[in-house]
Amino acid sequence: xxxxxxxxxxxxxxxxxxxxxxxxxxxxxxxxxxxxxxxxxxxxxxxxxxxxxxxxxxxxxxxxxxxxxxxxxxxxxxxxxxxxxxxxxxxxxxxxxxxxxxxxxxxxxxxxxxxxxxxxxxxxxxxxxxxxxxxxxxxxxxxxxxxxxxxxxxxxxxxxxxxxxxxxxx
Amino acid sequence: xxxxxxxxxxxxxxxxxxxxxxxxxxxxxxxxxxxxxxxxxxxxxxxxxxxxxxxxxxxxxxxxxxxxxxxxxxxxxxxxxxxxxxxxxxxxxxxxxxxxxxxxxxxxxxxxxxxxxxxxxxxxxxxxxxxxxxxxxxxxxxxxxxx
Numbered sequence: 001x002x003x004x005x006x007x008x009x010x011x012x013x014x015x016x017x018x019x020x021x022x023x024x025x026x027x028x029x030x031x032x033x034x035x036x037x038x039x040x041x042x043x044x045x046x047x048x049x050x051x052x053x054x055x056x057x058x059x060x061x062x063x064x065x066x067x068x069x070x071x072x073x074x075x076x077x078x079x080x081x082x083x084x085x086x087x088x089x090x091x092x093x094x095x096x097x098x099x100x101x102x103x104x105x106x107x108x109x110x111x112x113x114x115x116x117x118x119x120x121x122x123x124x125x126x127x128x129x130x131x132x133x134x135x136x137x138x139x140x141x142x143x144x145x146x147x148x149x150x151x152x153x154x155x156x157x158x159x160x161x162x163x164x165x166x167x168x169x170x
Numbered sequence: 171x172x173x174x175x176x177x178x179x180x181x182x183x184x185x186x187x188x189x190x191x192x193x194x195x196x197x198x199x200x201x202x203x204x205x206x207x208x209x210x211x212x213x214x215x216x217x218x219x220x221x222x223x224x225x226x227x228x229x230x231x232x233x234x235x236x237x238x239x240x241x242x243x244x245x246x247x248x249x250x251x252x253x254x255x256x257x258x259x260x261x262x263x264x265x266x267x268x269x270x271x272x273x274x275x276x277x278x279x280x281x282x283x284x285x286x287x288x289x290x291x292x293x294x295x296x297x298x299x300x301x302x303x304x305x306x307x308x309x310x311x312x313x314x315x316x317x
Binding site for chain 1 (some may be wrong): 286
């Protein structure tokens with residue numbers, strides 16, 4: 001191995017793992033062209049990798065990992081069930097819009113607007129169908145008169161007491 | 171749970187609860203007992219606001235405020251007030267919906283019921299019940315909503 005081979009040793013490892021940059025790759029490849037020792041080393045690394053990989057893959061194909069499944073099942077079975085409160089908390093963690101702070105005042109403002117607008121609409125509707133002010137009236141002893149002022153703000157119920165007729169409303 | 175989120179959820183609920191007028195336990199109402207007569211030409215200064223309407227309705231020259239009550243009526247609970255010489259008034263709020271109070275009003279002379287009526291009192295509305303004799307004039311009861 002030449003002197004510059006030792007300085008390239010780390011780079012060669014990176015090259016083997018496919019982790020070099022374009023510049024490093026070019027440098028390593030240029031060196032490899034003229035260095036049989038490093039070529040040999042790279043070949044050896046490939047063989048080692050293959051020697052490990054093949055049996056490992058074969059073993060993995062045959063193995064069903066029953067112990068792993070047992071462990072997963074045990075975890076599922078013994079995991080404490082989520083309470084209602086925890087699931088609500090979880091929902092708020094998941095819901096992304098609540099994570100954004102801007103939605104908090106926006107939601108409050110929207111709610112208040114709806115609450116303020118709704119009674120106004122309701123009032124409008126009720127003004128179209130005004131209910132009578134006097135729903136029921138009865139006097140067993142006197143005559144009674146109902147009168148409403150034009151502006152609709154005052155309703156008069158007049159009770160004629162005995163010889164009171166002369167002092168009745170105009 | 172984050173306190174802020176809890177606040178957002180609770181705020182509209184509280185707002186709804188407090189703003190729901192159906193949920194009002196007390197109905198603020200004003201009752202004024204007025205003596206109207208043709209003796210003199212005195213207008214009670216505290217009746218300034220009502221005088222224009224009273225004079226357009228009645229021929230009396232003098233209006234005097236005998237009593238001014240701000241009542242907080244409870245639903246289905248009868249409030250009895252003595253009005254004047256042997257007469258009393260019974261007020262029972264029956265309902266409160268769509269910002270309107272429904273009141274049952276009874277006027278009694280001694281133990282005789284001389285008037286039984288049921289009126290709706292929306293905001294800004296005044297109901298006058300007049301006629302019972304008082305001295306040389308009559309008594310006018312003015313009900314106004316304070317909601």
